[in-house]
Amino acid sequence: MLMTISSNSYESLPAGLYRGTFASVEADETSKGKAWKWKFHVNDPKASGKTVCEFSDAEGPPTLRNKTGRFLQALAGKALAEGTGINPDDYVGKSYLLVIEPKPDKPGETRLSTFSAI
Numbered sequence: 001m002l003m004t005i006s007s008n009s010y011e012s013l014p015a016g017l018y019r020g021t022f023a024s025v026e027a028d029e030t031s032k033g034k035a036w037k038w039k040f041h042v043n044d045p046k047a048s049g050k051t052v053c054e055f056s057d058a059e060g061p062p063t064l065r066n067k068t069g070r071f072l073q074a075l076a077g078k079a080l081a082e083g084t085g086i087n088p089d090d091y092v093g094k095s096y097l098l099v100i101e102p103k104p105d106k107p108g109e110t111r112l113s114t115f116s117a118i
Helices: 066-077
Strands: 003-006 009-010 016-030 033-042 051-057 095-102 110-117
Touching: 016 051, 033 066, 033 095, 033 110, 051 066, 051 110, 066 110
Parallel strands: none
Antiparallel strands: 003 009, 003 051, 016 033, 016 095, 033 051, 095 110
């Protein structure tokens, strides 16, 4: 489930489009193994002050077909060729349109499906 950080508790962010700024990507450990945790601060009036987090697999390298590779391309705002290096820190503070969608296999839960530079 896509969770947003609010004070000391988590709450779900409803499906929709939100404006946000990229905050970080950091290594994390989930029940499924090593992951990258992507964070965006929401600056949209309908959810201002919340932080959106989404995970992508960190067990393998980013590719043009996996979620980590797709998120790196979204950060850069362009398609990337194989062998291209991207430093996520270069994009901290940049604005993005966040696409929050319902999880198809878990009614009532949402996730960050993608984002686009604005």
